[in-house]
Amino acid sequence: MSRKHSKAAVASAAASTEGLVVGSHGRHCIVETEDGSRRICHPRGKKSQAVVGDRVLWQAPPPGQGEEGTIEKVLERSNLLYRQDEIRTKMFAANLDQVLILIAAEPVFSESQLARALIAAEDAGIQPIIALNKFDLPEAFALAWQRLEAYRALQRPDGSPHYPVIPLNLTSDDPEQKEALMDLLAGKRTFVLGPSGVGKSTLINLLVPGAQAATNEISRVLNTGKHTTTTTTWYWMDAARTTALIDSPGFQEFGLYHIAPTDLPRCMPDIGALADQCKFYNCTHLHEPGCAVMAEVDKEGSPHCIDPNRYRIYAELFDELSQMRY
Ligand SMILES: Nc1nc2c(ncn2[C@@H]2O[C@H](COP(=O)(O)OP(=O)(O)OP(=O)(O)O)[C@@H](O)[C@H]2O)c(=O)[nH]1
Numbered sequence: 001m002s003r004k005h006s007k008a009a010v011a012s013a014a015a016s017t018e019g020l021v022v023g024s025h026g027r028h029c030i031v032e033t034e035d036g037s038r039r040i041c042h043p044r045g046k047k048s049q050a051v052v053g054d055r056v057l058w059q060a061p062p063p064g065q066g067e068e069g070t071i072e073k074v075l076e077r078s079n080l081l082y083r084q085d086e087i088r089t090k091m092f093a094a095n096l097d098q099v100l101i102l103i104a105a106e107p108v109f110s111e112s113q114l115a116r117a118l119i120a121a122e123d124a125g126i127q128p129i130i131a132l133n134k135f136d137l138p139e140a141f142a143l144a145w146q147r148l149e150a151y152r153a154l155q156r157p158d159g160s161p162h163y164p165v166i167p168l169n170l171t172s173d174d175p176e177q178k179e180a181l182m183d184l185l186a187g188k189r190t191f192v193l194g195p196s197g198v199g200k201s202t203l204i205n206l207l208v209p210g211a212q213a214a215t216n217e218i219s220r221v222l223n224t225g226k227h228t229t230t231t232t233t234w235y236w237m238d239a240a241r242t243t244a245l246i247d248s249p250g251f252q253e254f255g256l257y258h259i260a261p262t263d264l265p266r267c268m269p270d271i272g273a274l275a276d277q278c279k280f281y282n283c284t285h286l287h288e289p290g291c292a293v294m295a296e297v298d299k300e301g302s303p304h305c306i307d308p309n310r311y312r313i314y315a316e317l318f319d320e321l322s323q324m325r326y
């Protein structure tokens, strides 16, 4: 082989291929190629640290050097869902269409955690859907549904619901419920977020044929002899690979350190709808005279009435995010 030819051969062997990150564990990832096959890849450097949902350019190893590839480049993301506290940033997933926030009649959900998840999704520009599971527990469900009233009432300027809020009973095999869920998810990449015990595994098993097998496969591939902790997992719901559910481990605290306190109204639509009518353009809506937001808190009968719990969450977050900054 001429020198020129061998150079070309090396270049083509080392050519990068596009792939989708479908699993991650620590710093390594599982990349799915166009033909659906999967392999472990390691980031080349700090800049190529990928998360589930990322499109990446990856390279196979040179012949004789095993199966594991390298991620050369993370392609530009359309969005990234993450949380951040004083110490670290935790990236959930990238390039999402929707976040399904799953809560349940039991265990009782934290409204503050729900509000935080909604704020993070708004900030990332990802459509949130709230699903309240376990409607077969009538008393607890009625209470929880009531607690969601402020969320159910939120509307976009055209009168459509700002957050779809859907009741579920995931232990039932009602075909209509399944069909409605399929319709909601069809053709989209949906990240499932929710505390422990709400029914995330039940949801995945209901909608993803062979989910357990897929999970086992990912653990098998990732488990290189070490103990494998929970990971974020991508599931295709259809053979054509157009609809995806992404499941992640639960979390304790949802830090929003990446959001400036003055950005909160933009991410809380009920507050944001009034924020530009305050007397002062830089009103914090906490104490200023002529504040249009404060005037509407718990104002019965007003179409712009702000739920007092929502306002309390706003004020607490404003305080928390301001303190973290100084
Ligand atoms: N009554 C009732 N129980 C449900 C429903 N959906 C799920 N469960 C039960 O709730 C419990 C928790 O469900 P999982 O699917 O394991 O919840 P998870 O969110 O995956 O929880 P973790 O594994 O802890 O993250 C299980 O015992 C389920 O059988 C429902 O609609 N009604």
Ligand SMILES: [Zn+2]
Pocket: 275, 278, 279, 283, 284, 285, 286, 288, 290, 291, 292, 293, 294
């Ligand atoms: Zn104000």
